[in-house]
Every structure is written in C-alpha cells, then in structure tokens.
Amino acid sequence: MLSITNLHASIEGTPILRGINLEVKAGEVHAIMGPNGSGKSTLASVLAGREEYEVTEGEVVFQGKDLLELAPEDRAREGVFLAFQYPVEIPGVSTTNFLRTAVNQVREYRGLPALDAVKFLSVMKEKMKLVEIDQKLLSRSLNEGFSGGEKKRNEIFQMAMLEPTLSILDETDSGLDIDALRIVSNGVNKLKSDKTATIVVTHYQRLLDYIVPDYVHVLYNGRIVKSGTKELAMELEEKGYDWIKEEVNAASV
Amino acid sequence: MTTTTNNNILDSILSQVPSGSSFSDLRESSSNFLEKKGLPAIKEEEYKFTSITKKLENSISDFSFAKKSDLNSETVESHVFDAFEGDLLVFNNGSFEKDLSKISNHGYTLSLISDAKPELLGKIAKTEKDPFVALNNIAFEDGVYLKVPKNQKVEKPILLLFLNQSNEGQVIHSRILIEVEDNAAVTFLEDSVSLDDKTYFSNMVTEIKVGQNSQVHYNRLQNESKNTITVNNTETDIHRDAVFTSVLVSLSGDMVRNNLSLNLLDSGCEGNMYGLYLLNGKTHVDNHTNVDHTKPHAQSNELYKGVLADSSRGVFNGKIFVRQDAQKTNAFQQNNNILLSEDAIVNTKPQLEIWADDVKCSHGCTTGQLDEEALFYLRARGLGKEQARGMLLYAFTGEVMDHISDEAFQNHIVNIVQNRLGSNF
Numbered sequence: 001m002l003s004i005t006n007l008h009a010s011i012e013g014t015p016i017l018r019g020i021n022l023e024v025k026a027g028e029v030h031a032i033m034g035p036n037g038s039g040k041s042t043l044a045s046v047l048a049g050r051e052e053y054e055v056t057e058g059e060v061v062f063q064g065k066d067l068l069e070l071a072p073e074d075r076a077r078e079g080v081f082l083a084f085q086y087p088v089e090i091p092g093v094s095t096t097n098f099l100r101t102a103v104n105q106v107r108e109y110r111g112l113p114a115l116d117a118v119k120f121l122s123v124m125k126e127k128m129k130l131v132e133i134d135q136k137l138l139s140r141s142l143n144e145g146f147s148g149g150e151k152k153r154n155e156i157f158q159m160a161m162l163e164p165t166l167s168i169l170d171e172t173d174s175g176l177d178i179d180a181l182r183i184v185s186n187g188v189n190k191l192k193s194d195k196t197a198t199i200v201v202t203h204y205q206r207l208l209d210y211i212v213p214d215y216v217h218v219l220y221n222g223r224i225v226k227s228g229t230k231e232l233a234m235e236l237e238e239k240g241y242d243w244i245k246e247e248v249n250a251a252s253v
Numbered sequence: 254m255t256t257t258t259n260n261n262i263l264d265s266i267l268s269q270v271p272s273g274s275s276f277s278d279l280r281e282s283s284s285n286f287l288e289k290k291g292l293p294a295i296k297e298e299e300y301k302f303t304s305i306t307k308k309l310e311n312s313i314s315d316f317s318f319a320k321k322s323d324l325n326s327e328t329v330e331s332h333v334f335d336a337f338e339g340d341l342l343v344f345n346n347g348s349f350e351k352d353l354s355k356i357s358n359h360g361y362t363l364s365l366i367s368d369a370k371p372e373l374l375g376k377i378a379k380t381e382k383d384p385f386v387a388l389n390n391i392a393f394e395d396g397v398y399l400k401v402p403k404n405q406k407v408e409k410p411i412l413l414l415f416l417n418q419s420n421e422g423q424v425i426h427s428r429i430l431i432e433v434e435d436n437a438a439v440t441f442l443e444d445s446v447s448l449d450d451k452t453y454f455s456n457m458v459t460e461i462k463v464g465q466n467s468q469v470h471y472n473r474l475q476n477e478s479k480n481t482i483t484v485n486n487t488e489t490d491i492h493r494d495a496v497f498t499s500v501l502v503s504l505s506g507d508m509v510r511n512n513l514s515l516n517l518l519d520s521g522c523e524g525n526m527y528g529l530y531l532l533n534g535k536t537h538v539d540n541h542t543n544v545d546h547t548k549p550h551a552q553s554n555e556l557y558k559g560v561l562a563d564s565s566r567g568v569f570n571g572k573i574f575v576r577q578d579a580q581k582t583n584a585f586q587q588n589n590n591i592l593l594s595e596d597a598i599v600n601t602k603p604q605l606e607i608w609a610d611d612v613k614c615s616h617g618c619t620t621g622q623l624d625e626e627a628l629f630y631l632r633a634r635g636l637g638k639e640q641a642r643g644m645l646l647y648a649f650t651g652e653v654m655d656h657i658s659d660e661a662f663q664n665h666i667v668n669i670v671q672n673r674l675g676s677n678f
C-alpha cells in the first residue's frame with residue numbers, strides 16, 4: 001500500500017529525514033518509536049504534505065500513485081489521514097461545520113454521492129459513539145479550550161468520518177489517561193480492516209497493548225535504525241534508547 | 254494651513270450654496286471655520302494616512318452638486334436586498350424621495366429638515382469636529398429628520414437606501430438627523446449603492462440622539478463602486494442607561510473615511526462599535542472612531558476586523574477618552590487584521606486618554622497573515638485550498654457580522670462576504 005524509498009527531507013535547509021525506507025501492506029499496523037527530535041513527526045508531516053518541508057531525495061508510492069506529487073487535500077481524498085500530534089485551534093470554525101464540507105469533497109473525489117444534512121448527521125452520530133465524544137464539543141470552535149484528551153478523541157472521530165485507507169497517528173496516546181487511551185484505541189481498532197493500514201507514532205509501549213503492531217521501527221537521527229516486532233517495544237520500554245544510539249554510533253565510526 | 258487648490262475645491266462648492274437658506278447661523282459658523290481651517294492638508298495629523306484632499310483634487314473634475322437621477326420604483330426595488338421587511342427611505346443623490354419610499358410611520362415621525370427645522374441639527378455633530386462636518390453643514394440641500402417618540406419601540410427595521418450617481422456634477426451631500434426619545438427602541442439599516450461606475454464624492458453626516466434608557470442599533474453597509482470617494486461622519490449622543498450599537502461593513506470604494514463618535518453622556522450607558530473591512534484592489538478605508546466616557550459606570554466595546562488583499566490599505570484609529578468623572582468605566586477595544594498580500598498595508602493606532610483612576614480599559618491590535626497551520630490542518634482533512642482559505646477568513650470575519658441585528662440584512666451581507674472570500678481572494 002505504502003512504499004517509502006530513501007526519503008530525505010529538510011526544513012529551512014536543515015536535513016531532518018536522511019534516508020527512510022518503509023513498506024506498509026494492507027492490514028498491517030506499524031509502530032514508529034524513537035527519541036524526541038528524531039524526525040517522527042517530520043515523517044508524518046511529509047506524508048501528509050506539509051509544505052514547509054522540502055523533499056530532497058527519494059520517493060513515496062501510495063497505492064500505485066506518487067504521493068509526493070499530490071496536494072495535501074488530494075492525499076486526504078486518496079485515503080491518507082494524519083492525526084496531529086498537536087491539533088491546531090481554529091476559532092470560529094467548528095468540527096461539524098468544516099467536516100461536512102470535507103467529507104463531501106472527499107466523497108466527490110472518490111465518486112460517491114454527497115451526504116445531505118440528515119444523512120451526515122446520522123453518520124456523525126454513529127461515529128461519535130465510537131470515540132464517546134459529545135456533540136456539543138463538535139459544535140464548538142475547533143480544539144479551542146479542548147482538553148488534551150478531547151483533542152485526541154476529536155482527531156479519531158474525524159478519522160472515523162473520513163474512512164481513510166492509511167492512518168498515521170502521531171502520538172495520539174500522549175497525555176491520555178488510561179480510560180481515554182482505551183476509548184481512543186478501541187475506536188482505532190474498530191476502524192481497522194484487512195484493507196486499511198495504520199502507522200502509530202508513540203513513546204509508550206502501553207498503547208501497543210491496545211493497538212497491537214505487526215512491526216516496530218526505531219527512528220533515530222532521521223533514519224530507521226532498527227526494526228522488529230512488538231517485543232522490540234518492550235525492550236525499548238525497559239532499556240530506553242541509549243543502547244540503540246550506541247549501536248548506531250558504533251556502526252557509523 | 255490651507256493650500257490654494259484646497260481653497261479652489263471649497264470655493265467651487267461654496268459658490269453653489271443658495272443664499273438665504275435656512276440654518277443661516279450653522280452655515281455661517283461653518284463657513285468661518287472652513288475659511289480658517291480649510292480641508293485637511295497633507296500630513297495633517299487626523300488625516301495622516303488618508304490624503305483625502307489630494308484624492309479629491311485628482312479624481313473629481315466637476316465640483317458641481319450632482320442632480321437627482323432618473324429613478325423609478327423598479328430601479329429602487331432592484332437595489333433593495335432580498336427578504337427585506339420594514340420601512341424604506343430612499344435617497345436620490347442625497348435628496349429624500351418620498352414617493353419612492355415606503356413609509357408606514359409606525360412608531361416614528363419623519364420630516365424634511367427644511368420643514369421641521371429641528372433645534373438639534375448641528376448640535377450633535379459639532380462643526381469644529383471635522384472639516385467635512387462643516388462642509389456638509391454648508392452644502393447639504395435638505396435631509397431627513399426622523400424622530401422616535403418616548404416609550405415607542407419601532408418593530409420593523411428602517412432601511413435608508415442611498416442611491417448615488419454622478420449626474421451633471423460629482424458632489425453629493427446627505428444629511429440625516431435621528432432623535433430617539435426616552436425608553437424607545439429602533440433598528441436602522443443603511444445601504445449605499447452606486448448606480449454606475451462614474452466617480453463621485455459623497456460627504457455624509459448622520460447625527461443620532463439616543464435618549465435615556467433607549468436602544469438604537471445602526472447597521473451600515475458600504476459597498477459602492479471602486480471609483481467613489483466617501484467621507485462619513487456619524488456622531489451620537491448617548492444618554493443615561495441607553496445602548497447604542499454600530500455595525501459597519503466596508504467592502505468597496507476608492508477612498509473611504511469614516512468618523513464615528515460615541516458620546517457617552519451619562520451613567521449606565523453602553524456604546525458598541527463593530528467594524529469589518531474586506532478590501533481588495535486599491536481600495537483605501539480609514540476608520541476613525543472616538544468614544545468619550547464622561548460619567549461613571551458606562552461601558553464601551555469595540556471590535557474592528559480587516560482582511561486586505563492586493564494593494565488595498567486599511568487605517569484604524571481608535572480613540573478612547575475617559576474623563577476624570579468617569580470612574581468605573583469599562584472600555585474594551587480590539588483591532589485585528591489579516592493581510593493576504595505583500596502590498597496590502599494596515600496602519601492601526603489605539604489612542605487612549607484616561608483621566609480617571611478607577612477604570613478597566615483594554616486594547617489590542619494584531620496584524621498578520623492567514624494561519625498556515627490551520628490551513629494545512631483543514632487541507633489534510635480533504636478540504637480544497639480555496640475552500641479552506643475561505644472558511645478561515647469567513648470565521649475571522651464572522652465575529653463582526655454576528656452583531657448585525659437584522660437577519661435579512663445579515664444574510665445579505667454574509668452572502669456578499671462569502672462570495673468574495675470564495676472567489677476574489
């Protein structure tokens with residue numbers, strides 16, 4: 001489904017990603033871990049099409065299409081979804097308000113008929129249950145004054161509404177208490193199928209108890225320096241990253 | 254200081270004023286004032302960013318007063334916004350058109366200034382306040398005096414529709430005097446329309462008295478052609494426990510200067526000023542507002558927002574004056590701007606003069622670009638770039654339009670704004 005080859009990206013001339021390789025197949029869950037500042041969010045942003053990042057080398061193919069060629073909105077319409085690490089606040093725009101337009105633009109792109117107001121509402125109601133989110137929250141200014149947990153739940157709610165093929169969750173678990181974590185993870189799990197894939201960026205092994213990964217990758221200094229299965233996450237939880245840094249530094253000498 | 258050309262403009266305007274007309278005292282004192290003061294010279298502090306006199310010199314070739322245009326009820330009808338319900342007052346190059354108006358007189362009385370000769374005329378808008386008030390005092394041919402008597406609530410809004418057009422002369426003077434007595438309420442809508450694209454200069458004065466415990470809402474739309482030069486002086490006297498709210502939406506014009514003054518004359522009164530300017534091309538809009546707190550326990554709120562594209566220019570100058578007597582004043586002022594192009598400019602300046610010590614005053618201004626983070630967020634959810642941009646700008650402007658107190662007028666303005674945000678920017 002997604003194939004990243006030798007991806008290099010920089011911001012304002014500073015290289016951040018230095019040769020990422022990653023294959024994601026339908027039905028799979030990939031976890032990406034790594035120390036702060038290693039480039040995890042950068043990778044997620046580059047995949048979603050944030051324009052500040054310059055891709056200097058490499059390619060990304062998503063379902064046979066050159067993803068890097070597409071505008072951010074077309075990537076979303078093709079089925080890429082990014083749950084932001086830090087969802088932005090937008091005064092005066094409510095979730096309900098923009099999502100109806102967004103959903104219909106996505107549907108139009110996919111050749112589906114638009115949802116009218118009534119249908120939209122009933123789909124919304126159904127997806128709201130999935131993440132136990134309140135309608136009142138959805139008619140307030142987007143993320144303004146939302147708690148950390150509310151912001152993250154709203155991200156997953158939007159994911160449910162947009163029905164993506166590839167979901168990239170950037171630290172959706174950070175700052176969540178155990179109940180909120182369970183709700184969010186349940187939502188994500190219910191949306192999974194053998195036709196979709198998920199990339200979860202996280203610092204915490206506990207998330208992976210809920211969203212069980214097929215592969216775990218460690219990103220360090222803009223490269224994937226180690227890949228393994230969920231046992232790797234346990235090992236990282238126990239030992240931290242120093243041993244990986246040492247391995248990498250030893251190898252590069 | 255008065256330049257020669259400036260005098261030429263004045264001379265040609267003054268020479269057309271018929272002698273022996275009423276209000277001779279007002280006209281004479283105004284003449285004396287203008288003779289000394291002249292029209293604003295270049296660099297004059299109050300008109301620092303808005304060289305209105307120069308603009309007049311360069312753009313107006315014929316300083317004759319525009320004659321009335323040929324109007325019929327179809328033309329008028331076509332310029333009344335959709336779903337309007339209420340009384341309609343039509344002005345033809347500033348002259349009131351009784352036959353084309355729709356007047357129920359429910360809850361108010363209406364007369365020509367020349368007939369009623371109201372005492373109040375020129376008492377709210379003081380001659381010395383601005384040269385263009387003085388000029389209007391001298392040059393207005395007639396105008397309308399509208400009075401809402403004590404204890405009366407005017408149920409439906411009153412629409413003042415100004416149909417303007419250069420016609421054997423390019424100068425238009427309009428004059429409105431509104432007197433709302435105690436315990437009354439009324440909503441005004443004002444819409445100015447250019448009948449064609451020819452250049453003209455419109456110099457308007459509106460005086461409003463808001464009597465004790467009364468509520469007046471004045472909603473104004475400025476969407477004339479790109480070739481109009483407009484000066485608007487609106488002066489209000491607000492009495493004890495009264496509330497006055499102004500909403501002003503400026504969308505077009507060549508050069509527009511709005512002077513809005515709220516005189517909070519007693520305790521318990523409240524003045525609100527909301528403004529939106531959505532500018533493109535070379536449109537220049539200058540809002541000078543002035544709120545004068547004279548007595549304790551009054552409050553004022555002000556929110557002006559601007560979106561500027563191309564090489565448009567916005568000026569905001571907000572004066573808050575709190576006199577020594579005016580303890581426990583609450584005064585709030587905010588001006589926020591979004592610049593959509595490198596050539597657009599905003600000059601914003603709060604001017605606070607506070608002589609009382611126990612007051613709550615806050616002010617703030619911001620000028621920036623569209624929030625790129627927010628734009629990316631919406632696009633990442635599948636919203637097209639134009640759509641996302643329009644949505645963000647609309648959200649920014651909505652806060653002002655929310656205050657338009659008539660639903661049909663609000664819908665009308667919202668539609669224009671949404672269209673502009675969707676395509677023109």
Ligand SMILES: Nc1ncnc2c1ncn2[C@@H]1O[C@H](COP(=O)(O)OP(=O)(O)OP(=O)(O)O)[C@@H](O)[C@H]1O
Pocket residue numbers: 011012014016034035036037038039040041042043085
């Ligand atoms: N706008 C920017 N300008 C300059 N440097 C940036 C910018 N954004 C990110 N960086 C740098 O890029 C590097 C990678 O950042 P990124 O946010 O991708 O890390 P991360 O792995 O997601 O970290 P965290 O675990 O803290 O979320 C960091 O060194 C960061 O300082």
Ligand SMILES: [Mg+2]
Pocket residue numbers: 040041042085170171
């Ligand atoms: Mg990150």
